[in-house]
Amino acid sequence: MENLLFIYNTLSRTKELFEPINPKFAGMYVCGPTVYGDPHLGHARPAITFDLVFRYLVHLGYKVRYVRNITDVGHLVADLDEGEDKIAVKARVEQLEPMEVAQYYADRYFYYMDKLNVKRPSIEPRASGHIIEQILMVEKILEAGYAYLVNGSVYFDVEKYSKTYDYGKLSGRVLDDLLSNTRSLEGQDEKRNSADFALWKKAQPEHIMRWPSPWGEGFPGWHLECSAMSTKYLGEYFDIHGGGMDLLFPHHESEIAQCQAAIGHESVKYWMHNNMITINGQKMGKSLGNFITLDQFFTGTHPSLQQAYNPMTIRFFILQAHYRSTLDFSNEALQAAEKGLKKLMESHNRLLKLIDGHSFEPDPKSKENWLDEAEKASPNIKELVNLCYQSMNDDFNTAILISHLFEAVRIINSESIEKPSLKSLDLLVLRSLFQTFVSDILGLKDEKSNDQGELLDGLMQLVLAIRQKSRETKDWGTSDQIRDALQKLKITVKDGKEGSAWNVE
RNA sequence: GGUUUCGUGGCCGAGUGGCUAGGCAGCGGUCUGCAAAACCGUCCACAGCGGUUCGACUCCGCUCGAAACCUCCA
Numbered sequence: 366m367e368n369l370l371f372i373y374n375t376l377s378r379t380k381e382l383f384e385p386i387n388p389k390f391a392g393m394y395v396c397g398p399t400v401y402g403d404p405h406l407g408h409a410r411p412a413i414t415f416d417l418v419f420r421y422l423v424h425l426g427y428k429v430r431y432v433r434n435i436t437d438v439g440h441l442v443a444d445l446d447e448g449e450d451k452i453a454v455k456a457r458v459e460q461l462e463p464m465e466v467a468q469y470y471a472d473r474y475f476y477y478m479d480k481l482n483v484k485r486p487s488i489e490p491r492a493s494g495h496i497i498e499q500i501l502m503v504e505k506i507l508e509a510g511y512a513y514l515v516n517g518s519v520y521f522d523v524e525k526y527s528k529t530y531d532y533g534k535l536s537g538r539v540l541d542d543l544l545s546n547t548r549s550l551e552g553q554d555e556k557r558n559s560a561d562f563a564l565w566k567k568a569q570p571e572h573i574m575r576w577p578s579p580w581g582e583g584f585p586g587w588h589l590e591c592s593a594m595s596t597k598y599l600g601e602y603f604d605i606h607g608g609g610m611d612l613l614f615p616h617h618e619s620e621i622a623q624c625q626a627a628i629g630h631e632s633v634k635y636w637m638h639n640n641m642i643t644i645n646g647q648k649m650g651k652s653l654g655n656f657i658t659l660d661q662f663f664t665g666t667h668p669s670l671q672q673a674y675n676p677m678t679i680r681f682f683i684l685q686a687h688y689r690s691t692l693d694f695s696n697e698a699l700q701a702a703e704k705g706l707k708k709l710m711e712s713h714n715r716l717l718k719l720i721d722g723h724s725f726e727p728d729p730k731s732k733e734n735w736l737d738e739a740e741k742a743s744p745n746i747k748e749l750v751n752l753c754y755q756s757m758n759d760d761f762n763t764a765i766l767i768s769h770l771f772e773a774v775r776i777i778n779s780e781s782i783e784k785p786s787l788k789s790l791d792l793l794v795l796r797s798l799f800q801t802f803v804s805d806i807l808g809l810k811d812e813k814s815n816d817q818g819e820l821l822d823g824l825m826q827l828v829l830a831i832r833q834k835s836r837e838t839k840d841w842g843t844s845d846q847i848r849d850a851l852q853k854l855k856i857t858v859k860d861g862k863e864g865s866a867w868n869v870e
Numbered sequence: 871g872g873u874u875u876c877g878u879g880g881c882c883g884a885g886u887g888g889c890u891a892g893g894c895a896g897c898g899g900u901c902u903g904c905a906a907a908a909c910c911g912u913c914c915a916c917a918g919c920g921g922u923u924c925g926a927c928u929c930c931g932c933u934c935g936a937a938a939c940c941u942c943c944a
Contacts, residue, residue, distance in 0.1 A: 378874095537873050538940075563944050587944060614873080614939055640875090641938065648938065685893070686883060691876075691937070698882040701894035708893080711907085756884095764884045768892035778908055841903060848905080859907045866907080 368425055372605070373689060373760045375613065375636040376535055380760050385604050386634060391427040392603035393419065394595040394633075396612055397489070399436040400470035401452050404477045405656040406642050406679070406694065407609075407649045413680055413808075414639040414688040414761075415607045416483045420806050421757055432598045433486040434591060435474075437467035437493045438574050438584055452574060463574050464493070477659040480676040482808045488598050492590035496576045499585040499593045502627050503564045503578075511626040515555040517567030517581040521622065523560040532560070532622050535636060536614035562619050564589055588619035596624070596632065606633040610640055611648070639688045644669075646693065657694075671696045674703065677812055681706040684763040684807055705771075710811045711868060712774040713799050718866075719780060720792050735797035742794045743787065749773055750794065753802050766802060773798060829858070829865050836860075 370383040385391050395415045398408055419431045437452060452463045461469075475485075492499075503519050506512045511526050512519050523532050527540045540560065563586035568575035575582045595603065601624075608617065617636065624632040641648045649656050657667045665673030674682075682702035686692040739750045749772060756765035773795055780787050787795075803809050828847060835843035848858045851867070859866045 533873085536939075539873080559941090559943095566944065610874085611938065615944090643937075646936065682882090689875095690883080693882075695881075697880095697894080701882060703894095705893045708907095715908095762884075765891075768884070771892055775909085779910095836903085839903075845904080852906095857906065860902075860905085861907075868907095 368754055368758055370421075370425065370758050371760055372635050372637060374634075375638050376633075381635065383604075383635065385427065386602060389426070389428060391422045391429045391605065392599040393422070393429065393431045393605040393607065394591065394599055394603065395431070395433045395486070395606070396591060396608035396616070397433040397435050398470075398474050399452075400467045400474060402470060403658040403660060404470075404474045405649065405658045406662065407656060408474070408477075409481055409659060409679060410642050410683055410688075410692070411607070411609050411639050412478055412483045413481060413683050415637075416808060417684070417688075417761055417763065417806065418605070418607070418637070419484060419486070420808060421761065424801070424806055430488070430599065431486040432488045432490065432595065434594055435467075435471050435489055435491045436587070436590065437464070437471070437491050438496075438590075467491075467493070480659070480663065481680050482676065482810055484808070490594045490598065492585070492594070493574075495590060495594050495597065496578075496585065498597055499589045500565070500578050502589060502593045502596075502623065503585075505627040506564060506623060509626050509629075511622075512564055513557065514580060517583060518555060518563055519565040519580060519586075520556050520561045521564050521586075521619065521626070522557065523562070523622070524558050526622055526626060530622070530625055533618065535618050535621055538614060538618070562586060562588060562615060564623070588616055588623060591616075592620050592623040592627070592632075595620075596628070601628045602630070602632055603634070605635045605637055607637040607639070610638045611650075613638060640691045642683075642692050642694055644694045649694065669696075672700075674699050675812060677809055678703045678706055680807075681709075681809060684809075685767055687760075687762055687764050689760075706809070709767075709770060709774060709803065709809075712777045713803065713811070714868075715866075716777045716792065716795055716799065719777070720796060723789050723792065735794060735801075738790060738797070739794045742791050745776070746787075746791045746794055749776075750798055753798065757802075757806065763807065766807070770799075770802060825856070825867055829867065832858075833865065 371380040372383045373379070374381045393415070395411065398404065415431075415433070419429060422429045452466055471491075478485075503512065506521065507514070507519065511522050513522055523540065526532055532538075532540055565578060565580055565583050565585055567581055567583045572584070574584055576584060595606065606617070606620075621631060621633070624630075641650075643649060644655050644657075647655065657669065659676075659679075661667035661670065662674050662679060663676060665671075678699060682699055683692065685702060685705070736750070739747055742750075749769060752769045753766055756762045756769060759765070776787070777795060828851070832844050832847040835841075835847075851858055856867055856869055859868075
């Protein structure tokens, strides 16, 4: 089966066939977090979106290098008039070294991303560790004539750049509008044009984060790190650059301009942007003060949360929407996701039991070559496998993929051991389908079974066997006593035709 | 004001020029010692107004509404 993957390229605003620059290899750069605050739901979206892309590219057989940066210098606080470095501000408040703050929040970020089963990228470079590369890039842009030096700061000359190239091609902005929209140039502004942006900024005396440079002590402009680090680790032309839609302008637009100016050509083939998570229809973000941290989600400690939500619920919630759509947060929606995920996972467990119930010995090779096996499966199963691939190949449409997986759930739940209608091969193909799409690609895992281990499983087998005996003698008192006691331990017993099943909470 | 995008049923959320999205909730059944689960069936839709078309939720235009980014700043 041949997989033709189509990716929506923000640059062309169409879905394009993914053809890697170097066959069999894929390079991907994604804008990571600025580590000055606890990770919130807004951080989870791009992390999970591009984790999905990473996983799927790997699944398709590409050798992927996935680079996601840690921004630990340079950003300025938007709502502070002084325009201080975000990390520097926080450092003064908490009386810590700036790098101590960055380290703390980077660790927090990794911790919560691990909880969400987000795979670690191949490389996670830090801006602070690439000051030299950034300085070299500024020098290249200066040499090329697209930047100018003022009082120890270097600015990118957007107007000059626009005479040859198209500044605005990614975000659809028109330079004349950008220029004409800003008549109120203040006297102290060093920039020639309002649209210009800093490549290197001179550090003010109170500025803690600073590095020496050919232009004096300062720090890099915030668009620069991504250009410098993507070039360093992925080369001057690479496949995918991703990030949130909020970064489209000016960040990514400026990255394009920087690379064009420094390298002489564009560096990115496919631009991908995930949409925002909204809360009451409004973007969830640090600067808006309406964000909910991941820790608050996992513990349920936020006024607007009715309960705690476990990491897989949040992952599933995010994957139920297409990555280019806004996703509106609400307790109702999350609870629906929680139930849906539970249904999916329990169906998977049921499938495994169905396979256990069969006395056939599956060929160990069948797991690796399951797509060949799928060709021989019943038509509806075979079609299901195809549909799952089709939905992923259509710009990673996880919403559709999940709807197909629920078709698999229906098939599995309708199957009975006593009156089997599926071939044993079908069951094995379904198992591989779950393994591939639910576990490997969507990255969903059954937290309960992982946590509990074999001990609990064995104990439950025993308890349920004893209860079954009491039920056979119609000793409902004992039967219900066991069930009620287990329920108090958050273990639900479900009696079916083929014995009793159980699950934790 | 500019740029980009969106407006789908009780909630979330896909998609398409004519054919079922899916999940959650509701309703009616089946099963069951009871409960839960599961299965079957079912209700609720495409912001408004025009246009193109044999036919539009799907294309075009306008109106209304919403969001992100920009408009001060790196």
